[in-house]
Amino acid sequence: MRDESTDQLAVQGIEAIGHHGVFDFERRDGQVFVVDLVIGIDTRDAARTDDLQHTVDYGNLVAKVKNAIETDPVDLIETLAQRIADVALADQRVRWTEVTVHKPDAPLEATFSDVTLTITRTRPGAPP
Template sequence: MGIIKVENIRVFSYHGCLKEETKIGSDYRVDVKVKADLQKSAKTDNLDDTVDYVFLNKVIKEEMSIPSKLLETVAKRILDKIFKNDALVQKATVCISKLNPPIGGDVESVTIKMTDKRKK
């Protein structure tokens, strides 16, 4: 097994429960970590034998572009799409951070973290 991480993906999106959040948008940071068998790709040196991190980045950008009230909803969509489209992924974790959230204080970010495993 091995781990592939794509970190600090910066996205501007329109998530939130407040009306203003869905109108003006916010900056987000997304990190994804997937666990997969990387032994074959280590031997073959072939992109088709591994988890393509360009694919992971694309999934995150696509799902982050769909407005949602809760970051948990976005994280679940990201995880579902990863498992649906890449059979090599056995476990995945996604962290979504809203930067400078409008919560009435000097807060750098709020983050949700969600992990899922491939269903057998």
């Protein structure tokens, strides 16, 4: 998945209110979800040209991730993580992505600091 021509661009702590969860009150009230996103891209052309068109516009990507959190409620963070991975992989320059979804206010009957799920996905047809 990661090779010498793949660089990593990370945006950590993307925060938005989502209405995801299996319980009615989660869907009704919503809660904070936080996403850490890492993408694998080749940044050499961007570095050489100093031109945003030769790389992934992470401002635009973050807006799409935020929208993915805020819309279309789902039951599972697994589904949300896959949705976010699909958003990242929609840009053909992205070879792989690692998505961590944090659900710090998960409804658990215990003291805890966070619930997270991390997935790694490769764009179909991307070089190894």
